[in-house]
Amino acid sequence: MLIFAGTGISINSLTNEIKTEIKKCDSVYFETYTSPIDDLLKAFDFDFVEASREFVEDGKKILNDAETKNVILLCYGDPMIATTHMELRNRAIDRGIDTKIFHNSSIITAIPGETGLHSYKFGRTVTETRLSIPSSLYVYYGIHANLVNKLHTVILLEYDKQNDFFITPNDAINNILSRENEQKKGVCTEDTFVIICSRIGLQNSRIYGGKVDDIIKQDFGKPPHCMIIVSELHFTEMESLSKILNIKEDNIPDNSKNVFHKYDEMLNRYIPKTRKALENAKSKLNSKDNQFSTLFVNIESYIEDAERFYNDDKYELAILSIGYAEGLLDSLSFLGKLDTTWV
Secondary structure, X not given: OEEEEEOEOOOOOOOHXXXXXXXXXXEEEEEOOOOOOHHHHOOOOXXXXXXXXXXXXXXXXXXXXXXXXXXXXXXXXXXXXOHHHHHHHHHHHHOOOOEEEEOOOOHHHHHHHHHOOOHHHEOOXXXXXXXXXXXXXXXXXXXXXXXXXOOEEEEXXXXXXXXXXXXXXXXXHHHHHXXXXXXXXXXXXXXXXXXXXXXXXXXXXXXEEEEHHHHOOOOXXXXXXXXXXXXXXXXXXXXXXXXXXXXXXXXXXXXXXXXXXXXXXXXXXXXXXXXXXXXXXXXXHOOXXXXXXXXXXXXXXXXXXXXXXXXXXXXXXXXXXXXXXHHHHHXXXXXXXXXXXXX
């Protein structure tokens, strides 16, 4: 049998149920690369083998042992937050190995309670790894997608205990700002409000909050750290953040208001272009034949609908309306009344 068990996020969060299970196992492996676990190890009164990232990803030794023995893999937080563990479990199932999971607290489940943010208002979690453009672009567009949908983003910052490496919140923010300078989607600027959660679950935990131009100057100390870029806030979230961070509510902006939606580029181009095409059609056809006046009124109405829907953030309806306006203008081209080069 292969057992996945979470140690939780504090020295006292290893459950009695898991401790009992450990005593029954023939082999105990413990991942030590995702978070600093020196304090946690003090609570261990059993023998274990440290498992590196490569050891767990390879998984052959663990799976071979689990075919004939009871094996437990301990990991910081909750075991199934990591996709690596899910993949290892699937491989075990394919080999006919029984599996069992003991869940525990993780940074993902702790953040809403620590910050007062609503758990159901978080979108996709992203991870900032060793500074590279592909990795940081994934993070950037993950934040963008969440902001567009009015969702908060948790950004996990890589910590590699084995190589004594971690990404600071300052480096992560600078990396996102660099991507913003290239992509220009309004994801992160000096006025963006961010939250830094440091060492959650440990005795010296701390939560920081503020705009980027202030936060980036601070020293956050030892890892682990994670970041939150908040989106539109419910008034109870605003109240909680104000009390927890000791910040006036007026100093907590809605980051989603400045994000550049994928529809913005389309509508900012199509609406003016269609209006210009309508004026061109009027100038060419009104003086010759008044039979199109009703058509022009309808086209104008669709353009105005598109503008109104766009201003109300109803992007799909805005695109639909401007599409109707363009279609009516196209009909004049099909009738040979207009040059098709208007598009």
